[in-house]
Amino acid sequence: xxxxLKLPAVEVRQSKGRTLYSFAVDGxxxxxxxxxxxxxxxxxxxxGYQRPEALAxxxxxxxxxxxxxxxxxxxxxxxFDSRVRFKPAETKPPSKEVYxxxxxxxxxxxxxxxxxxxxxxxxxxxxxxxIRDAAIDSFPICVTAFITDDIGQQAEQFMxxxxxxxxxxxxLYELLPQTxxxxxxxxxxxxxxxxxMVRLNQDERSPLKEMIQTATxxxxxxxxxxxxxxxxxxxIDGALYEVRKRGNTEDGLEPMMELLRNYWTAVSQVFKExxxxxxKKSRLMHGAGIISMGLIMDDASALLMETARPPxxxxxxxxxxxxxxxxxxxxxxxxFGNGRTxxxxxxxxxxxxxxxxxxxxxxxxxxxxxxxxxxxxxxxxR
Amino acid sequence: xxxxxxxxxxLVDPSFDFELERRxxxxxxxxxxxxAHEVFSTPAxxxxxxxxxxxxxxxxxxxxxxxxxxxxxxRDGAPRFFxxxxxxxxxxxxxxxxxxTYVDEEEPPYSVDEVxxxxxxxxxxxxxxxxxxxxxxxxxxxxxxxxxxxxPPAIRARQQxxxxxxxxxxxxxxxxxxxxxxxxxxxxxxxxxxxxxxKALQKMGYDxxxxxxxxxxxxxxxxxxxxxxxxxxxxxxxLHLLGVTRPEHLQEFSRLGIxxxxxxxxxxxxxxxxxxxxxxxxxxxxAIRIPQIEGNPDLQKKIFAGQVSQERARQLERECxxxxxxxxxxxxxxxxxxxxxxxxxxxxxxxxxxxxNDHAAAYEQxxxxxxxxxxxxxxxxxxxxxxxxxxxxxxxxxxxFHNIWTLYRQMHERGLGEGSPFQEETGxxxxxxxxxxxx
Numbered sequence: 001x002x003x004x005l006k007l008p009a010v011e012v013r014q015s016k017g018r019t020l021y022s023f024a025v026d027g028x029x030x031x032x033x034x035x036x037x038x039x040x041x042x043x044x045x046x047x048g049y050q051r052p053e054a055l056a057x058x059x060x061x062x063x064x065x066x067x068x069x070x071x072x073x074x075x076x077x078x079x080f081d082s083r084v085r086f087k088p089a090e091t092k093p094p095s096k097e098v099y100x101x102x103x104x105x106x107x108x109x110x111x112x113x114x115x116x117x118x119x120x121x122x123x124x125x126x127x128x129x130x131i132r133d134a135a136i137d138s139f140p141i142c143v144t145a146f147i148t149d150d151i152g153q154q155a156e157q158f159m160x161x162x163x164x165x166x167x168x169x170x171x172l173y174e175l176l177p178q179t180x181x182x183x184x185x186x187x188x189x190x191x192x193x194x195x196x197m198v199r200l201n202q203d204e205r206s207p208l209k210e211m212i213q214t215a216t217x218x219x220x221x222x223x224x225x226x227x228x229x230x231x232x233x234x235x236i237d238g239a240l241y242e243v244r245k246r247g248n249t250e251d252g253l254e255p256m257m258e259l260l261r262n263y264w265t266a267v268s269q270v271f272k273e274x275x276x277x278x279x280k281k282s283r284l285m286h287g288a289g290i291i292s293m294g295l296i297m298d299d300a301s302a303l304l305m306e307t308a309r310p311p312x313x314x315x316x317x318x319x320x321x322x323x324x325x326x327x328x329x330x331x332x333x334x335x336f337g338n339g340r341t342x343x344x345x346x347x348x349x350x351x352x353x354x355x356x357x358x359x360x361x362x363x364x365x366x367x368x369x370x371x372x373x374x375x376x377x378x379x380x381x382r
Numbered sequence: 383x384x385x386x387x388x389x390x391x392x393l394v395d396p397s398f399d400f401e402l403e404r405r406x407x408x409x410x411x412x413x414x415x416x417x418a419h420e421v422f423s424t425p426a427x428x429x430x431x432x433x434x435x436x437x438x439x440x441x442x443x444x445x446x447x448x449x450x451x452x453x454x455x456x457r458d459g460a461p462r463f464f465x466x467x468x469x470x471x472x473x474x475x476x477x478x479x480x481x482x483t484y485v486d487e488e489e490p491p492y493s494v495d496e497v498x499x500x501x502x503x504x505x506x507x508x509x510x511x512x513x514x515x516x517x518x519x520x521x522x523x524x525x526x527x528x529x530x531x532x533x534p535p536a537i538r539a540r541q542q543x544x545x546x547x548x549x550x551x552x553x554x555x556x557x558x559x560x561x562x563x564x565x566x567x568x569x570x571x572x573x574x575x576x577x578x579x580x581k582a583l584q585k586m587g588y589d590x591x592x593x594x595x596x597x598x599x600x601x602x603x604x605x606x607x608x609x610x611x612x613x614x615x616x617x618x619x620x621l622h623l624l625g626v627t628r629p630e631h632l633q634e635f636s637r638l639g640i641x642x643x644x645x646x647x648x649x650x651x652x653x654x655x656x657x658x659x660x661x662x663x664x665x666x667x668x669a670i671r672i673p674q675i676e677g678n679p680d681l682q683k684k685i686f687a688g689q690v691s692q693e694r695a696r697q698l699e700r701e702c703x704x705x706x707x708x709x710x711x712x713x714x715x716x717x718x719x720x721x722x723x724x725x726x727x728x729x730x731x732x733x734x735x736x737x738x739n740d741h742a743a744a745y746e747q748x749x750x751x752x753x754x755x756x757x758x759x760x761x762x763x764x765x766x767x768x769x770x771x772x773x774x775x776x777x778x779x780x781x782x783f784h785n786i787w788t789l790y791r792q793m794h795e796r797g798l799g800e801g802s803p804f805q806e807e808t809g810x811x812x813x814x815x816x817x818x819x820x821x
Contacts, residue, residue, distance in 0.1 A: 040688020052685045052692045055676045063404070185407060233450035236410060295453050302457050358449055366456075366503065 005033065009105035011086050020146055021086055021105050022075070027131030027141040033107050034078050034119030037154065049155040050121070053129050060184045061130035065139060067182045075142035076124025077161060079154040083108050083118045084147055105145070119145075122154055123161040171215040173197070173224055193231040196240075197224065199257055200264075206257075207265040211276065211285075221278045226287040226349075230294030238298025242305065259310040263297045266316035274329035280345075284329040287349035292358040296320070296365050303369075322368040323361065336360045383636050383798045384428035385790055386476055386644035388625070389464070390436060391446045393417055394783070398776045400768045412451065418783045419469035422760050426787040428800070429473050429507070431644040432460055434500050435480025440491060443483050459505030476644070477501045477562070478510035478624070481594060485515045489543070494550045498558060506562045508590070510624075511551035513544040513567035515595045519603060524574040533571050541579060544569045544594075549586050565590045565622060573610035580621075581614045590641075592622040601628050608638040615639050629789060632798050648789045649782035653772065657744060660770060660781055661788040662753040668744035669772035669781060670723060672702045673730055677774065681730045690729065698726040703771075709749065710767035716749040759787045 009023035037048035064070050088103040108118050121128060124141075131139045148154065176187060176194040183191070201212040201220070212227050213220035234240040243255050268275040271284055279286035284293070300319040304311035311319075328334050328344040335341050336356055347353050393415035397406035406414075418426055437452060439445025445452065455463045460475045477500065484491050494512055501509035516537055523532040548566040555564045566588035570576035576593065583591050593611075596604055604626065611621070620641035627645035628635070635643075651666075652659050658666035675681060675695050684690040705722045708714040723745055727734055734740040754762045754769050761784045762769050769784060771777050793799045 038688050038692075048688070052682075059404075063407075182407070188407060233448075233453075236413065237448070237450035237454040241413075291449075295450065298450070298453060299457055355449060358453075362453060362456075363499075366499075 003108065003110055005029070005107040005109050006104050007107070008102070009086065010100050010102055011088065012100045014099075018146070020144055023105055023143055023145070024140045025143055026138045027128055028138050030076075030078075030119075030121070030128050030141075030143075031132055033109055033117055034121050035114040035117045036125050037120045037151070049151075049158045050125060054126060057126050058130045058133065061127055062134045064182050064184075065130055065134040065136060070139075072127060072139075072141060074124075075144045076127060077122040077157065078143055078145040079120045079122050079157070080107070080145055080147045081118050081149050082147060084145075086147075120154055122158050168215065170213075170224055173228065174215045190228065190232075192235060193228045195253060196231050196256060196260065197227050199253065200227065200260060203257065203261075206261055207268045221276070222285050222290060223279075223287060223349075226290040229287070230290050230297075233291070233294055234298055238295070239301030239305070242301070243310070255310065259301065262310055262313045263301070263316050265313045266320055267293055269313070269317055270320040270324055271327065271329060274327075277330070282330050283344055283347050284327075286347070288347050288354045288357045289329060291354050292361045295358050295362050296323070299362060299365055300369070319369055323365060326361075326364055334360070383632065383640060383793065384474075384642035384800060385793060386429045386431040386474075386642060387418065387427040387649070387786060388431040388433065388436075388644050388646045390646065392649060392779055392782070394421065394776055394779050400765065400777070403774075417464060417468075418786055419471075419473055420465060421780075421783055422787055423470050424787075425469075425471045426783070426790050427473070428642070429475055430460075430464060431476045431478060432504065432506065433478050433480030433483070434492065434497065435483030437500075440480075440483040441486075456500075456503040459503070461505060463504075474507040475504075476508040476510065476565075476622075477504060477506035478592070479512050481513050481515040482597075482625075485517065490514050490547070494547055494554055498551070498554055498560065501562055502558075502560055508565055509555075509560075509562045510565045510592050510622075511544075511548040511567050513547065513569055513594050514540045516540050516569045516571055517595065517598065518571045519599055521572050521603070521606065523572045533575075537571055541569050541571075541575065545579060545582050548583060548588070552586055552588065563590060564588065565592045567592045567594045567624075568611075569594050570607070573607045576607045577610040577614050580611050580619075584614070584616055584619055589616070589618050590620045590622065592624050594624045596623065597625040599626075601631055604628070605631070605634065605638075608635065608640070612638050627789070629792060632793060633796060636798055648785035649779070652782035652785055653775075653778035659772065660748075660753060661785045662757055664792070665751075665753070667748045667751065667753055667770070668741060669770050669778075670706065670745055670748060671741065671772040672699060672706070672723070672726065673772075674774060675699055678730055695729060698722070698729055702726050706767050706771065710752075716746060719749060720745055757784065757788075759784050761787070 005025070007023045007025055009021050012020045012022060014020055036050045038050050038052070039046070039048045041047065065072075085106045086103055087106060088101050090101070094101050127141070131141065146153075146157075172187065173190065173194045176183075176191050177198050179191065182188070197212060197214075200206045200208045201210060201214065201217060203209065208222070208227075210217060211220050212222050212224055214224050231240065235244065239259055240256050243259055244252075246255075267284075274282040274284040274289075276282075277285060279289075283289045297316075300316060301311060304315050304319065331344055333341050333343050334347065334357070337360070340356065342353070342356070347357060391412070393412060395405050395409055395415050397409050397414065399405070409415075435443070436446050437455065439447075447455065460477075461467075464473075464475070466473045466475070479490065479492060479497060481490070490512055492512060497512050498509070518533065518537050520532060522528060544567055552564055552566070566583035566586065568576055568579035568583060568591055570579050580591055593607070596607070599607075604623075608621075615621070619639065621639045623635065623640050623643035625645060626643055627647050632640075632643075648661065652669070657668045659669035660667040673681070675685070675692070681690065681695060685692045685695065701722050705714055705719045709716075709719040720742065724740065724742060727740060731739070748770060752767075754765075754767060757763075761780045765777070765780060768777055769781050790799070
């Protein structure tokens with residue numbers, strides 16, 4: 001191994017006294033010349049600025065790096081001490097209008113203990129750890145570097161890159177449907193629900209067309225999260241799971257869409273008064289209402305799908321009808337039994353209230369509808 | 383005698399890769415996971431016990447079920463939810479209220495109607511009447527001439543309430559035409575009070591009676607109660623012991639009318655007990671702790687503070703795993719393996735030695751015996767040394783499954799089980815296990 005690493009690089013003069021270097025290097029090599037400045041306190045003095053590696057996060061990146069054609073476009077940021085040099089390709093000094101010039105960056109690569117290495121990782125420790133651990137031979141990564149002997153300057157850059165605001169969840173969910181690559185598990189679990197949600201919000205025949213509030217559709221009245229939760233429940237434990245399990249042809253989403261369209265059209269018909277109003281005026285369009293009615297969708301579908309699949313709007317409407325007089329979406333008071341009551345507009349979008357309403361509605365559904373299956377089956381057979 | 387395993391949504395993920403410690407990206411909890419009865423091809427228990435308290439969650443004790451799982455359990459019924467069809471032997475499901483979840487309440491939070499509706503919708507085979515646990519135990523109350531006030535009225539009221547609910551339960555059970563078999567619950571504070579409760583329940587018409595509130599009792603105290611009950615028990619009355627396992631005393635319990643019991647302790651001990659984590663041949667072994675750095679809050683704090691180097695911790699963790707792998711292949715001695723394990727222990731629990739809490743002796747015994755090599759169960763056959771590693775739910779829970787299997791087998795070997803499900807393949811299995819241990 002040569003004692004110096006020489007890599008093609010570009011020098012960029014950014015502001016007075018501030019010069020950056022941009023180059024590519026095999027990520028597997030970085031730990032040989034750069035280390036992480038771990039934060040700790042020795043005799044009262046603060047040392048370093050980096051936190052420990054987040055192993056779960058590294059694992060996610062690592063899985064991605066081991067997928068067929070990974071890409072990591074953002075550069076890691078390194079701080080070098082003055083042992084690292086830049087040699088311009090041309091000796092002629094650049095003119096004023098030219099802010100960058102090509103050349104070679106020269107990094108010492110001697111075997112040395114961590115604290116003597118010439119580089120510090122300012123940003124990208126998780127990515128570099130994932131590249132280090134991944135079962136791949138090499139992975140070139142873009143580097144942006146600056147040269148300084150001042151640890152304060154390093155800490156300052158570390159704080160700047162790490163105090164950005166994370167993307168809003170709403171925007172992530174909206175972007176999700178068009179992705180195909182391997183995503184972090186928390187996101188990939190939501191991909192199918194997000195695909196269904198976007199179609200519910202857009203399809204011409206969808207009863208929820210333009211009613212869901214998303215990043216690009218801020219005027220929607222139902223929160224994206226309520227719809228996603230409803231869809232997730234059904235995809236894991238309910239009717240959508242059953243539809244999906246049966247396997248489908250070309251368009252995997254269409255059978256699920258058909259079921260959703262039919263059911264929510266029936267909801268809009270049976271609860272005409274409460275449908276389409278903002279959640280302030282109707283609890284049906286609110287998290288508790290959407291999620292509870294989603295569970296009823298699963299119960300009703302299980303019963304109806306014994307004969308029809310997917311059930312029609314009429315069948316769903318017949319199944320929902322008995323619940324109509326019990327619901328207080330827009331006025332009055334819910335009586336959940338055992339002395340528990342809620343005025344219609346006191347129902348909150350909290351796990352406790354969602355649970356209360358969902359239990360009540362599903363229990364009522366059971367006693368009013370499920371226990372008279374003969375009658376319902378007749379409707380289904382019509 | 384029948385053994386019921388209480389459900390607490392204990393499943394394992396079959397996609398989990400023990401070498402890489404990864405699982406499938408598309409795995410869906412519960413749907414793709416396996417229950418103990420789906421892991422073993424030979425019986426490990428006779429049935430499941432499902433508690434309303436565990437399913438619904440009560441107070442601060444949240445539910446073990448998601449909202450939509452709960453719906454599915456009641457929609458599809460327990461036999462389908464728990465995929466009993468996947469077991470290669472018949473299993474039954476018993477429902478109870480999970481009275482310990484509401485033990486602090488003045489009255490049970492459920493009505494008899496709610497409980498009946500729950501059992502019916504879950505399609506259980508057995509349903510235990512609504513009860514209220516009594517935690518006081520004082521045999522002095524039985525002494526001749528003992529004062530009435532040895533036992534406070536509030537405690538007596540709990541027994542009364544339990545009996546009244548049992549009466550209502552049986553009446554409504556009959557009127558509602560329910561299919562499950564009803565069990566009455568006896569609660570008490572002394573041998574005589576238990577016997578009185580059993581007598582009352584028999585009079586109502588129960589011939590299968592669950593004994594509640596005995597979890598905290600000493601074996602001797604349980605025996606005294608059973609002997610007292612024996613005096614009033616009709617020949618046709620069967621007893622169920624709620625939440626109690628005393629493997630050494632099952633023979634005696636059986637003689638005293640215990641027809642069934644339920645217990646999670648073989649499962650829990652695998653990852654809750656300080657020492658007894660792995661059962662085999664009547665012995666209990668200590669599992670080898672190789673905690674994940676990220677799963678160990680104390681170590682994690684030290685790493686964050688910069689007092690322990692994360693690189694060092696990771697290195698030791700990896701070395702321990704590697705050492706155990708090589709040990710199982712016969713390429714490391716007990717001593718070599720022990721050295722690495724204890725070095726890691728000194729890092730994550732530096733005071734262990736001072737507190738006389740280090741695992742040197744216990745690990746040595748586990749490694750010397752390498753019991754997993756001799757076990758004939760599917761878990762041990764598949765996991766090899768991973769079954770003995772105390773690390774993460776996937777390993778720990780499988781070890782718990784192994785313990786359940788072992789306990790059940792012991793029961794049958796002592797002639798306590800119903801039928802003899804093992805006879806046919808015991809020989810072949812033992813031979814295979816032997817071959818594995820030698821090869």
